[in-house]
Every structure is written in structure tokens, then in C-alpha cells.
Amino acid sequence: MSARVIVVGAGIGGLSAAIRLASRGYRVTVVEKLDRPGGxxxxxxxxxxxxxxxxxxxxxxxVYEGLFAxxxxxxxxxxxxxxxxxxxxxxxxxxxxxxxxADEATMCENIRRAFGPRDVDGYRRFMRYAKRLYDVVSGPFLYRQKPTLRDLASLPLADVFKIDALRTMHQAISAHFKDPHLVQLFDRFATYNGSSPYRAPATLNVIAYVEMAQxxxxxxxxIFQLARAWERLATELGVEIRYNSPAQEICIASGRACGVRLTSGEVIHADAVVCNVDYTWARETLIVDGTRPRAGNGKLEPSxxxxxxxxxxxxxxxxxxxxxxxxxxxxxxxxxxxxxxxxxxxxxxxxxxxxxxxxxxxxxxxxxxxxxxxxxxxxxxxxxxxxxxxxxxxxxxxxxxxxxxxxxxxxxxxxxxxxxxxxxxxxxxxxxxxxxxxxYGFSSNTRMAAFMRPGNRDGEIGRLYFASGSAHPGGGVPLVTLSGIAAAKCVEEDLR
Ligand SMILES: Cc1cc2nc3c(=O)[nH]c(=O)nc-3n(C[C@H](O)[C@H](O)[C@H](O)COP(=O)(O)OP(=O)(O)OC[C@H]3O[C@@H](n4cnc5c(N)ncnc54)[C@H](O)[C@@H]3O)c2cc1C
CATH class of the missing domain: 3.90.660.20 (Protoporphyrinogen oxidase, mitochondrial; domain 2)
Structure with a gap:
């Protein structure tokens, strides 16, 4: 009989984990406190x-095409x-x-018409710079498990500089554009993960590339159709989704997650638990290790x-x-x-x-x-x-x-x-x-945020995984989808 996994929360992170696990043959139950998917x-x-x-x-x-494929x-x-x-x-x-x-030639023309010719070249340079950022960071920071400082140290020196973590987003943008309107336009991408352009590292200029080039x-x-599509695919793959079923506690025995107790009192046993609920919230309300509730990641600022x-x-x-x-x-x-x-x-x-x-x-x-x-x-x-x-x-x-x-x-x-x-x-x-x-979970207002954000596998409790905007690689629909996929991969490695 295949292993059973419970996912707590039918947000996009939870459903993405459920889809990936069910497509790999796991028996998956999602418990969700609301009466609908999508969080x-x-x-x-x-x-x-x-x-x-x-x-x-x-x-x-x-990212979504990959999950469905x-x-x-x-x-x-x-x-x-x-x-x-x-x-x-x-x-x-x-x-x-x-x-x-999202078309460079048209965007250059729009810039020329709105603000004159002086920033057209700046835009082209900015997009080349942002593409380099994407090429360097998307592997270690987005599509794999949470990066460690050792991973960073193992990058070629030239790539470490390309990450541009020493400047703020605003400083890097100001170095490319003279017109303050354009600086403000590109500063705004910091809000896509709930951060400030005046504090977030310039690495986050990768967000502009993702939107303006892709x-x-x-x-x-x-947009809610997207949640319905995830729900439909999960159901077709045999995932059982139980709405109006709030979890009260993630059950832990001998240092391992072994199921979920619902507020109704029902206990559902499982070989692994994926938590889609916000990390800090889950730590404070759902994870009772022994007798003592454990605190969240107090060092990271919320988004x-x-x-x-x-x-x-x-x-x-x-x-x-x-x-x-x-x-x-x-x-x-x-x-x-x-x-x-x-x-x-x-x-x-x-x-x-x-x-x-x-x-x-x-x-x-x-x-x-x-x-x-x-x-x-x-x-x-x-x-x-x-x-x-x-x-x-x-x-x-x-x-x-x-x-x-x-x-x-x-x-x-x-x-x-x-x-x-x-x-x-x-x-x-x-x-x-x-x-x-x-x-968006935690902000990226410090250089270390990507390294301090909770990973997809809990460091202390076995068989407990996190798939949400508050876990690696962070908030926003594409990233929480990646979070679900990364958490599912951890489950697959551990239950192999
Ligand atoms: C106003 C707003 C605008 C946004 N704009 C954008 C945007 O334009 N683009 C973009 O990419 N992202 C945007 N985001 C962010 C994006 O919505 C989130 O990053 C993403 O949807 C989070 O998904 P998640 O799976 O991590 O968590 P959630 O969506 O928070 O899902 C968590 C689920 O867990 C459930 N749950 C909680 N407690 C329990 C319990 N005890 N038992 C069972 N279930 C429980 C919740 O009901 C919820 O369904 C926006 C968010 C908001 C609120």
C-alpha cells in the first residue's frame, strides 16, 4: 500500500504539493478549514x-505548465x-x-514617447542586467531546495557579484534610469513579495525580468479559476479534499509528524504531513511538540x-x-x-x-x-x-x-x-x-532573508514539511507553487 500524506490547507501551495504527490502515487488527503480551495x-x-x-x-x-505536465x-x-x-x-x-x-521594442517606444529618448538605452541595459540575475538566481534560489550560505560560497565568484546583493533594489534601478517616474515604476516590483525597494537587495530586480520579459x-x-483548476486536477488524481475541516493539531509521536487532529476531534493518521498554513501561525497554533508550543521564526520580518x-x-x-x-x-x-x-x-x-x-x-x-x-x-x-x-x-x-x-x-x-x-x-x-x-509570509527586506526563510523540510520534527508563501522560496502564486513542488520532493526523498 502506498504511503499516506496529509496536507493541511488547500491554498495554492498545499494543492500544488498534493498534485505532485498524487501524481507520484501517494494517497493524499487535504484538510481545509474554509469551504473552498485557493486560500x-x-x-x-x-x-x-x-x-x-x-x-x-x-x-x-x-511553473504551472511544469506542475501539470x-x-x-x-x-x-x-x-x-x-x-x-x-x-x-x-x-x-x-x-x-x-x-x-512584455515586448522590449514596444516598451522602448512607450518609454521614448512618455519620457523622451534618454532612458531607452537604460531600459535595454536594465533588462539585460535583470536577465543575468534571473539566470544566476533562479537555479539556486527558486527551483531547488532552500539555499545555504555554503551553496552561495560554492558559486563561481563572477556569479556571486551578478547576484547584486550589496545594493538595494532602488540603488540598482537608479543606476539604470534617470527619469524618476521610471525609477518608481521599477521600484514597485519590491511589493510583489511584500518588501520595500529601499531595503530589499537588488537581487529582487529579477521580479521585473519575470514580468517584463516573460x-x-x-x-x-x-483568478479564482486557477484555484478551481488546481482543485480539479487534484481530484482527478485521487486526492481527497475535505473542506470545512479545520486542523487543530499536527500530531507528533517520537519526534515525527504522524497525522492531524481536526477540531471535530477526528484524528487522521499519515506517514507525513505537509503544512500549507503560514509557518509562524502553524508553529504557534498547530504544532504542539510534547507539551510546549514552539515559537515561529521571530528573526524574520513579516511581509x-x-x-x-x-x-x-x-x-x-x-x-x-x-x-x-x-x-x-x-x-x-x-x-x-x-x-x-x-x-x-x-x-x-x-x-x-x-x-x-x-x-x-x-x-x-x-x-x-x-x-x-x-x-x-x-x-x-x-x-x-x-x-x-x-x-x-x-x-x-x-x-x-x-x-x-x-x-x-x-x-x-x-x-x-x-x-x-x-x-x-x-x-x-x-x-x-x-x-x-x-x-507574502516574510519580507525580503534584508540580504539574508532567502537564507533565513523556513525550508520545506522541518529541521527538528521528522516527516513534517512546509509548502506556503512563508516557506522557501517565498510568496506569490508562482513561488508558492514551487514551494508545494519542493515540499513534495522532500516527502518523496524521505519516504522512498
Ligand atoms: C490582496 C492580495 C493580493 C495579492 N496579489 C498577488 C498577485 O497579484 N500575484 C501573486 O502572485 N500573488 C499575490 N498575492 C499573494 C498570493 O495570494 C499568496 O502568496 C498565495 O496565494 C499564498 O498561497 P499559500 O498556499 O501559501 O497560502 P494561503 O493562500 O494562505 O492558503 C493557506 C490555506 O490554509 C488554510 N488553513 C489555515 N489554517 C488552517 C487549519 N487550521 N486547518 C486547515 N486549513 C487551514 C487556509 O484557509 C488557506 O486555505 C496576493 C495576496 C493577497 C491577499
Whole structure:
């Protein structure tokens, strides 16, 4: 009889591990506290509107193709992934605007038209530099087990310099671009894993390469379709997914994980347990080793959190694209608010995703579904969302009207919003068990983050594995997919 593995959590990391293990012949049960797959990748419907609640940008398509190919399937049979052109439309308050596209010649032309010729060469140089980063770091940092400092030391010296870990992202970007708009545009990629461009190592400029050279996709029907596709494949492979089944404890005997106790009292025995729940949260609430709960990785700073407004709005706004960014004038201050003062930024960058631009049935005729995301601090005593959320939502809606009103006429700003839902960092923590409401697990605000992040195999408890944004290689949909694959490989090695 093949070995049995329990996966705690049906987020993308958990389902990816389940798919890989089931395709290798393991008997897999997933227990999930919610009534649906996808974790942070959820959806909400109200009054004819439909919104995704978490991810909105999907990159690294090849990672998903690889997962499906391992299972003998073709991703295209499960998802209709539409390449987005433009990927994002950027707006500044001085009237500057540019469409970011995943085609170098067109992007150079867009830069020339928006900001003149002086940064066109800088863009080409930046993309060559970012490709070199990708070529060097993707092997040791993304597609294998967690790197150690010894792995770093074993790299050829020339490659160690190419990793560019001594500068910050912002410093490296500023060395390539003269125009401050472009510096801000490329600084923004730090937020893709919840970090600050003023603190994260320049190595993270690899994120810009992944999006600007490889492209970004949208699954027709909404991002949540991706969770449904993972669920469908897992089920076809024989994975048992049990929704509304919160785990209370990961059972440990003789130093090894041996099953899961649900809050219902039921105990499910297994040869190995893969934990998709946020690492710190799991350490604090699920892993009771002997009699004493164990602390999480206190040395690593959580990633930023997010404040989300789901707005059903009246009117169709042609100057807006599927993804839109309205930049703040003071980016450094925004990140200082988030990571130093730990308060909701007073004048934040506004991200507005409108899936009804691509899927018109996501809003009633003549309306749009705006998903508005503001980067916010992880939960701390410095800011109380229970008190501030209402006032902050009003403030953000005012900023939206002011910023969007500058680029397209808003017929009646006071009756613009027909339906409103919101998600605060508290909701993110309470709903998904994300430590301090962090969206991406841990931030990469130090050079050592990649080495300090928890690995996919627990260092102390045998047969316990981690597959999530808080484990190697980190947060974001492609990376948590890789995390699931890496955790599954550890299980395969240990149960061989
Ligand atoms: C607002 C927002 C915007 C984002 N934007 C992007 C984006 O544009 N692009 C991108 O790539 N990424 C984005 N992300 C990040 C991305 O969503 C995450 O990195 C990824 O989905 C995390 O997946 P995961 O599998 O690690 O964890 P999760 O999605 O957190 O899944 C963990 C699962 O464990 C379950 N669980 C928790 N406790 C228990 C328990 N006791 N028993 C059983 N089950 C339990 C939870 O219910 C959940 O289903 C965004 C996230 C948010 C919130």
C-alpha cells in the first residue's frame, strides 16, 4: 500500500504539493478549514458584481505548465490564460502615463514617447542586467531546495557579484534610469513579495525580468479559476479534499509528524504531513511538540499586508486598463509608513484591477468591478484597523476619485460606488491564518532573508514539511507553487 500524506490547507501551495504527490502515487488527503480551495486566492460576488479577493497578476506560466505536465496533463485544458497587453497602465499626478508591456521594442517606444529618448538605452541595459540575475538566481534560489550560505560560497565568484546583493533594489534601478517616474515604476516590483525597494537587495530586480520579459496572464473567468483548476486536477488524481475541516493539531509521536487532529476531534493518521498554513501561525497554533508550543521564526520580518476595497462602480472608464497604478508622489514615505512607522500610508499608491475589462460579465452593463489594493503594514500595536478601517476606506475612496478623475471624467463622484466590500489586515489574518496579516509570509527586506526563510523540510520534527508563501522560496502564486513542488520532493526523498 502506498504511503499516506496529509496536507493541511488547500491554498495554492498545499494543492500544488498534493498534485505532485498524487501524481507520484501517494494517497493524499487535504484538510481545509474554509469551504473552498485557493486560500488567499478567493472570490466574492454581490449584486451582479464579481471580484477576486487576492492575487490579480499571474506570472511565470512555465511553473504551472511544469506542475501539470508532471501529472501528465496540459494546463491549457484546465485554464484559459490570457496574456495581458498592456500588463499595467501607470499614472502619475503630473499627468505622465505609460503602458508597461512584455515586448522590449514596444516598451522602448512607450518609454521614448512618455519620457523622451534618454532612458531607452537604460531600459535595454536594465533588462539585460535583470536577465543575468534571473539566470544566476533562479537555479539556486527558486527551483531547488532552500539555499545555504555554503551553496552561495560554492558559486563561481563572477556569479556571486551578478547576484547584486550589496545594493538595494532602488540603488540598482537608479543606476539604470534617470527619469524618476521610471525609477518608481521599477521600484514597485519590491511589493510583489511584500518588501520595500529601499531595503530589499537588488537581487529582487529579477521580479521585473519575470514580468517584463516573460509576461503576465489572467485566467479568463477570474483568478479564482486557477484555484478551481488546481482543485480539479487534484481530484482527478485521487486526492481527497475535505473542506470545512479545520486542523487543530499536527500530531507528533517520537519526534515525527504522524497525522492531524481536526477540531471535530477526528484524528487522521499519515506517514507525513505537509503544512500549507503560514509557518509562524502553524508553529504557534498547530504544532504542539510534547507539551510546549514552539515559537515561529521571530528573526524574520513579516511581509507587508494589504487593505482591499472591492467596489462595484457605475460607469465604464475607457482610459483605465485591466491593471492600473496611480502612484503616490512620495514613494519613500509610503514605505516608511508601512515598515518603519507601521501605519496605513496617508498618501498611498493606488492599485486598481478591473477584471470586467476582460470579462464583461463581472459587472452589470454600464458598470465596472474595481479591486483596489493599498499596501499596508503588517499588524502591530501601532495601528488599530478595528478603529481606523472605516475612516481609511473613506479616505481611499476620496483619493480614487481625485486620481481617476484626473484621467477620465467621473459623471457623479458621490454615487460612483454602488456596492462595497472590504478586507483589512485583520481579515487576512483571521480568514487564512496569515501571521500578522502578512500577504507574502516574510519580507525580503534584508540580504539574508532567502537564507533565513523556513525550508520545506522541518529541521527538528521528522516527516513534517512546509509548502506556503512563508516557506522557501517565498510568496506569490508562482513561488508558492514551487514551494508545494519542493515540499513534495522532500516527502518523496524521505519516504522512498
Ligand atoms: C490582496 C492580495 C493580493 C495579492 N496579489 C498577488 C498577485 O497579484 N500575484 C501573486 O502572485 N500573488 C499575490 N498575492 C499573494 C498570493 O495570494 C499568496 O502568496 C498565495 O496565494 C499564498 O498561497 P499559500 O498556499 O501559501 O497560502 P494561503 O493562500 O494562505 O492558503 C493557506 C490555506 O490554509 C488554510 N488553513 C489555515 N489554517 C488552517 C487549519 N487550521 N486547518 C486547515 N486549513 C487551514 C487556509 O484557509 C488557506 O486555505 C496576493 C495576496 C493577497 C491577499
Amino acid at each position: 488567499k486566492m478567493g472570490e466574492v460576488r454581490a449584486d451582479g458584481f464579481r471580484w477576486d479577493t487576492g492575487p490579480s497578476v499571474i506570472t511565470m506560466r512555465h 508532471e501529472a501528465g496533463r496540459d494546463l491549457d485544458d484546465y485554464l484559459d490564460l490570457v496574456p495581458l497587453q498592456p500588463i499595467t497602465r501607470y499614472f502619475w499626478r503630473d499627468g505622465a502615463t505609460i503602458d508597461a508591456v 509576461g503576465a496572464w489572467y485566467p479568463r473567468g477570474g 507587508c499586508s494589504g487593505f482591499v476595497l472591492l467596489l462595484g462602480v457605475r460607469g465604464v472608464h475607457d482610459p483605465l486598463a485591466h491593471h492600473n497604478i496611480f502612484f503616490t508622489q512620495d514613494y519613500q514615505r509610503e514605505f516608511d509608513d508601512i515598515f518603519v512607522r507601521r501605519i496605513a500610508p496617508r498618501d498611498p499608491t493606488l492599485y486598481v484591477c478591473i477584471t470586467s475589462k476582460t470579462d464583461p460579465d463581472h459587472a452589470p452593463p454600464g458598470c465596472e468591478n474595481w479591486f483596489v489594493l493599498i499596501n499596508a503594514p503588517y499588524l502591530s500595536e501601532a495601528y488599530d484597523w478595528q478603529i481606523e478601517a472605516e475612516r481609511y476606506a473613506q479616505h481611499i475612496k476620496g483619493l480614487l476619485v481625485a486620481n481617476i478623475g484626473r484621467v477620465c471624467p467621473l459623471e457623479n463622484a458621490t454615487s460612483l460606488v454602488q456596492v462595497e466590500r472590504r478586507l483589512t489586515p485583520w481579515d487576512l489574518q483571521a480568514t487564512y491564518g496569515g501571521h500578522r496579516g502578512a500577504i
